Amino acid sequence: xxxxxxxxxxxxxxxxxxxxxxxxxxxxxxxxxxxxxxxxxxxxxxxxxxxxxxxxxxxxxxxxxxxxxxxxxxxxxxxxxxxxxxxxxxxxxxxxxxxxxxxxxxxxxxxxxxxxxxxxxxxxxxxxxxxxxxxxxxxxxxxxxxxxxxxxxxxxxxxxxxxxxxxxxxxxxxxxxxxxxxxxxxxxxxxxxxxxxxxxxxxxxxxxxxxxxxxxxxxxxxxxxxxxxxxxxxxxxxxxxxxxxxxxxxxxxxxxxxxxxxxxxxxxxxxxxxxxxxxxxxxxxxxxxxxxxxxxxxxxxxxxxxxxxxxxxxxxxxxxxxxxxxxxxxxxxxxxxxxxxxxxxxxxx
Amino acid sequence: xxxxxxxxxxxxxxxxxxxxxxxxxxxxxxxxxxxxxxxxxxxxxxxxxxxxxxxxxxxxxxxxxxxxxxxxxxxxxxxxxxxxxxxxxxxxxxxxxxxxxxxxxxxxxxxxxxxxxxxxxxxxxxxxxxxxxxxxxxxxxxxxxxxxxxxxxxxxxxxxxxxxxxxxxxxxxxxxxxxxxxxxxxxxxxxxxxxxxxxxxxxxxxxxxxxxxxxxxxxxxxxxxxxxxxxxxxxxx
Amino acid sequence: xxxxxxxxxxxxxxxxxxxxxxxxxxxxxxxxxxxxxxxxxxxxxxxxxxxxxxxxxxxxxxxxxxxxxxxxxxxxxxxxxxxxxxxxxxxxxxxxxxxxxxxxxxxxxxxxxxxxxxxxxxxxxxxxxxxxxxxxxxxxxxxxxxxxxxxxxxxxxxxxxxxxxxxxxxxxxxxxxxxxxxxxxxxxxxxxxxxxxxxxxxxxxxxxxxxxxxxxxxxxxxxxxxxxxxxxxxxxxxxxxxxxxxxxxxxxxxxxxxxxxxxxxxxxxxxxxxxxxxxxxxxxxxxxxxxxxxxxxxxxx
Ligand SMILES: Nc1ncnc2c1ncn2[C@@H]1O[C@H](COP(=O)(O)OP(=O)(O)O)[C@@H](O)[C@H]1O
Ligand SMILES: [Mg+2]
Numbered sequence: 001x002x003x004x005x006x007x008x009x010x011x012x013x014x015x016x017x018x019x020x021x022x023x024x025x026x027x028x029x030x031x032x033x034x035x036x037x038x039x040x041x042x043x044x045x046x047x048x049x050x051x052x053x054x055x056x057x058x059x060x061x062x063x064x065x066x067x068x069x070x071x072x073x074x075x076x077x078x079x080x081x082x083x084x085x086x087x088x089x090x091x092x093x094x095x096x097x098x099x100x101x102x103x104x105x106x107x108x109x110x111x112x113x114x115x116x117x118x119x120x121x122x123x124x125x126x127x128x129x130x131x132x133x134x135x136x137x138x139x140x141x142x143x144x145x146x147x148x149x150x151x152x153x154x155x156x157x158x159x160x161x162x163x164x165x166x167x168x169x170x171x172x173x174x175x176x177x178x179x180x181x182x183x184x185x186x187x188x189x190x191x192x193x194x195x196x197x198x199x200x201x202x203x204x205x206x207x208x209x210x211x212x213x214x215x216x217x218x219x220x221x222x223x224x225x226x227x228x229x230x231x232x233x234x235x236x237x238x239x240x241x242x243x244x245x246x247x248x249x250x251x252x253x254x255x256x257x258x259x260x261x262x263x264x265x266x267x268x269x270x271x272x273x274x275x276x277x278x279x280x281x282x283x284x285x286x287x288x289x290x291x292x293x294x295x296x297x298x299x300x301x302x303x304x305x306x307x308x309x310x311x312x313x314x315x316x317x318x319x320x321x322x323x324x325x326x327x328x329x330x331x332x333x334x335x336x337x338x339x340x341x342x343x344x345x346x347x348x349x
Numbered sequence: 350x351x352x353x354x355x356x357x358x359x360x361x362x363x364x365x366x367x368x369x370x371x372x373x374x375x376x377x378x379x380x381x382x383x384x385x386x387x388x389x390x391x392x393x394x395x396x397x398x399x400x401x402x403x404x405x406x407x408x409x410x411x412x413x414x415x416x417x418x419x420x421x422x423x424x425x426x427x428x429x430x431x432x433x434x435x436x437x438x439x440x441x442x443x444x445x446x447x448x449x450x451x452x453x454x455x456x457x458x459x460x461x462x463x464x465x466x467x468x469x470x471x472x473x474x475x476x477x478x479x480x481x482x483x484x485x486x487x488x489x490x491x492x493x494x495x496x497x498x499x500x501x502x503x504x505x506x507x508x509x510x511x512x513x514x515x516x517x518x519x520x521x522x523x524x525x526x527x528x529x530x531x532x533x534x535x536x537x538x539x540x541x542x543x544x545x546x547x548x549x550x551x552x553x554x555x556x557x558x559x560x561x562x563x564x565x566x567x568x569x570x571x572x573x574x575x576x577x578x579x580x581x582x583x584x585x586x
Numbered sequence: 587x588x589x590x591x592x593x594x595x596x597x598x599x600x601x602x603x604x605x606x607x608x609x610x611x612x613x614x615x616x617x618x619x620x621x622x623x624x625x626x627x628x629x630x631x632x633x634x635x636x637x638x639x640x641x642x643x644x645x646x647x648x649x650x651x652x653x654x655x656x657x658x659x660x661x662x663x664x665x666x667x668x669x670x671x672x673x674x675x676x677x678x679x680x681x682x683x684x685x686x687x688x689x690x691x692x693x694x695x696x697x698x699x700x701x702x703x704x705x706x707x708x709x710x711x712x713x714x715x716x717x718x719x720x721x722x723x724x725x726x727x728x729x730x731x732x733x734x735x736x737x738x739x740x741x742x743x744x745x746x747x748x749x750x751x752x753x754x755x756x757x758x759x760x761x762x763x764x765x766x767x768x769x770x771x772x773x774x775x776x777x778x779x780x781x782x783x784x785x786x787x788x789x790x791x792x793x794x795x796x797x798x799x800x801x802x803x804x805x806x807x808x809x810x811x812x813x814x815x816x817x818x819x820x821x822x823x824x825x826x827x828x829x830x831x832x833x834x835x836x837x838x839x840x841x842x843x844x845x846x847x848x849x850x851x852x853x854x855x856x857x858x859x860x861x862x863x864x865x866x867x868x869x870x871x872x873x874x875x876x877x878x879x880x881x882x883x884x885x886x887x
Contacts, residue, residue: 061678108872114677115621123867126807127860135852250689257682301693308686312679421763437761439754450754453747454766
C-alpha cells in the first residue's frame with residue numbers, strides 16, 4: 001500500500017494551516033472564493049475517505065455513498081434548523097446517525113458480494129432523493145425546497161472571516177478523521193478488515209468475525225461520508241434533495257479510483273481532483289467551444305466517465321498508487337515484479 | 350507415414366507454476382495412442398495444451414500445420430474433437446442441441462443429418478433422449494453424449510480425457526467398443542488419456558507414460574504393457 | 587372497478603418496458619456475469635438518435651429501425667473495444683467502467699440535445715386502437731410491440747444455430763470453444779442484441795415519460811427489480827418479472843390512493859416509485875436471491 005512519507009505529511013499540514021494567513025499579503029492569490037473552494041475539496045476528501053474505508057480497505061463495493069452523505073447533511077441541517085443546534089454540535093450526531101444507517105444497511109449487504117452489492121447500493125443512491133421528499137418527512141426536510149441555513153459564525157471573536165474560519169474548521173475535522181483512519185488501519189482491526197478484502201475465505205478460518213467487521217466497517221465508512229455531508233450542509237448553508245442524486249456517488253467513485261483504491265493519502269487527492277474538474281467544467285466547455293470551435297457542451301461528467309474507463313486500463317490502482325509504484329520501481333528493479341504480483345493477487349481475489 | 354499430430358518440447362503453465370516440461374510425442378494418422386500417468390501427472394494439461402486452453406510454449410503441429418498459439422475454437426475447426434475431463438455437458442441445453450451445437454461450424458446440412466444418424470447408430474440411447482435436458486442424463490449417458498458431440502465435428506483426431514471415469518464397468522466396455530469402431534470404420538485417430546491403464550493399453554497401439562509433467566517412457570502398447578515399472582505402478586501386478 | 591382495470595392495463599404497459607430492459611440485463615448477465623449499470627443510459631441515447639432522425643423528417647418506424655440497428659452496433663463495439671480487455675479484471679474495475687459509460691452517455695446526450703424535456707411521438711393510431719376506458723392506444727401498442735420483440739428473440743434463441751451457439755457460449759464458454767464456437771463474438775453479439783432490446787424499450791417509453799437524458803434512471807431500477815424477481819440468470823423469468831413488477835408498481839400506487847381516499851392519510855403514492863423499487867431489490871437480493879423461478883446464483887464462490 002502506498003503510504004505517504006510522514007515528513008511530507010507534516011510539511012503539507014503546516015502549509016495548509018499557514019496559507020490563509022497569507023491573505024493580507026496576497027489577496028488575489030488567497031481569495032475568499034479560493035479558500036471556500038479548498039474547503040469543499042476537504043469535504044470531498046473526507047467523503048472519499050469514507051468510501052475508501054469500505055471499498056478500498058474492506059473490499060465492499062458501494063455506489064450508494066451519496067445516500068450516507070445525504071443522511072449526514074440532512075441530520076445536520078434539521079438539527080440546526082429545528083433545534084437551533086450550533087453547527088459544530090451536529091457533526092457527532094450526524095456521525096452516529098450515519099453509523100447506524102450504514103450499519104443497518106451493512107446487514108443485508110453481508111449476503112451480497114461484488115456486482116450484487118454494487119446493485120443494491122446503486123438502487124439506494126437512485127431512491128434517496130425521492131425518500132427525502134416523502135410527504136411525512138416534509139415538515140423536517142422541507143420537501144423539494146430543502147432547508148436554507150446560515151453559514152458558521154466565527155467563534156471567540158477570532159480575527160477571521162467566514163471563509164477562513166470554515167476552512168480551518170473543515171481542515172481540523174479532516175486531520176482528526178485522517179488520523180483516526182490511519183490508526184484504525186494500523187490496528188489489529190484494520191488488518192482484519194484488509195484480510196477480509198484480500199482473502200474472504202481465509203479470514204473466516206483465521207477466527208475473524210467477518211460479519212461483524214463488515215457491518216462495522218460499513219457503519220464507520222457511512223459515518224465518515226456522513227460527516228462530510230454534515231460539513232457540506234454548513235459550508236453551503238443549504239440542503240435540497242436533488243443535490244444528493246446518483247451523480248454525487250459517481251463523484252465519490254471518481255475520487256476513489258483517481259486517488260487510489262486502498263490509499264488514505266489518495267483519498268485526499270481524489271477528493272481534491274473531482275472538485276477541481278467539477279469547477280473547471282465551465283472553463284473546459286468554453287475552451288472546447290471557443291478555441292476548438294466545437295459546438296459541444298463538454299460536461300464534467302463526460303470527463304469523469306472517460307477518466308473512469310481509461311484509468312481502469314492504465315492504472316487500476318489509481319493515480320496516486322500508480323505514481324507511487326512508478327517511483328518505487330524506478331528506484332529498485334525488483335519492485336516492478338512485486339507490483340505485478342500484487343496486482344495479480346488482487347485481480348484474482 | 351507423416352504424423353497427424355506432432356508435439357515437441359511442450360511446456361504448460363498455470364499462472365507461475367509449470368505443469369509440463371518438454372513433452373513430446375507423435376500420433377500416426379489412423380492410430381490410437383494412449384497417455385498414461387498417475388493423478389496430477391499432466392495428462393489433462395497435455396490435452397488442454399494441444400487445444401491452447403492453457404498458456405503453452407513449444408510446438409504443436411496438426412497435419413503438417415503449426416497450430417501453436419491458435420485460438421481454441423480455430424484449432425477445433427481443423428476437426429479435432431475434444432472430449433474434456435468432466436464431459437463438458439451443456440447442462441441446460443437438450444441432448445439434441447448438445448449435438449447440433451457441435452455441427453454449428455459445418456455448412457453441409459445433409460452431411461450433418463447423416464452424421465447425426467451415424468452417431469445415433471453408435472448411441473441409440475441418445476436418440477431416445479433427444480428432447481431431454483442434458484443435465485438430467487446419467488453419467489454414462491453424458492459420456493456418450495460427449496463422444497457423440499465430438500463426432501459431430503467429423504473429427505480427424507479425437508482427444509479423450511478419461512472416458513471411463515466414474516462409470517460402471519459394463520458401460521466402460523461398451524464405450525471402448527465404440528471407440529474402436531470409430532477408429533476402424535471412420536479412420537478417426539485417437540489420443541486417449543486414461544487412468545484405467547489395462548483397458549487403454551488393450552485399445553491403443555502406442556502408449557506414452559507421463560510422470561510429473563515429463564514423458565518417462567513410450568513405445569508400442571505391447572512393449573509398454575510388459576514393462577516391469579508400468580506393471581507395478583499402473584497395472585497393479 | 588374501471589379505474590382498477592386501467593391501473594392493471596397501464597401496469598402491463600410499464601411491465602412490458604421493464605421486461606425488455608430486464609431481458610437486456612439478463613442477456614448480458616448470463617454470458618458475462620456482469621450487471622450492466624449503463625443499460626438504461628444506452629437505451630436513452632438510442633432513443634435520442636431516433637428523435638433526431640424524426641426531427642430531420644424520418645418516419646417513426648424508420649427512425650425506430652435505425653435506432654435499433656445503431657444500438658446493436660454500439661453494443662457490439664462497446665463489448666469488443668471496452669469490455670473485452672477487462673474480462674479478467676476485478677469486479678470493481680468492471681463496475682467502474684459501467685458507471686463511466688453511464689456518465690458518458692448521460693452527459694453526452696445532455697450536451698448534444700440539452701437537458702430540456704422533449705415530447706416524443708407515439709406511432710400508434712389514436713382512434714380505433716386500444717379499448718376505451720381500459721387501455722389507451724399507446725399502451726396497447728407498447729405491449730404488442732414488446733410481445734413481438736420478445737417472440738422474435740425467443741425464436742432466434744430457440745430455433746437458429748446462431749442463437750444456439752450464443753446460448754452454449756453463455757452456459758459453458760470453455761466447452762463452447764471446444765466445439766468451435768467463437769465465444770468472444772457471441773458475447774459481443776449478446777451485447778448488441780441487449781442494446782437493441784434496450785432501444786426498443788426506450789423508444790416505446792419515451793412517449794409516456796417524455797424524452798430527457800435522465801428518463802431511464804427509474805426504469806432501469808425497475809428493470810433490475812424485474813430481473814431479480816424473475817431470477818437474474820433466467821431470461822423467461824425476467825420477462826414475467828417485468829410484467830409482475832409493472833403491475834405491482836401500479837397496484838401499490840392504487841392501494842395508496844384508495845387508502846388516502848378512505849382514511850385521508852397519505853401513505854404511499856407515485857412519489858415513492860423508486861423507493862418501492864429499492865425495497866423490491868433489497869428484499870429479493872437478501873431474502874429470495876434466486877427470484878421466483880430461478881436457481882440460486884447469488885453467492886458464487
Ligand atoms: N486449473 C489449474 N490450476 C492450477 N494448477 C493446475 C490446474 N489444473 C491442473 N493443475 C496442476 O497441473 C498438474 C497436472 O494436472 P493434470 O493435467 O490435471 O493431471 P492429470 O490429468 O494427469 O491428473 C497438477 O500438478 C495439477 O495440480
Ligand atoms: Mg486429468
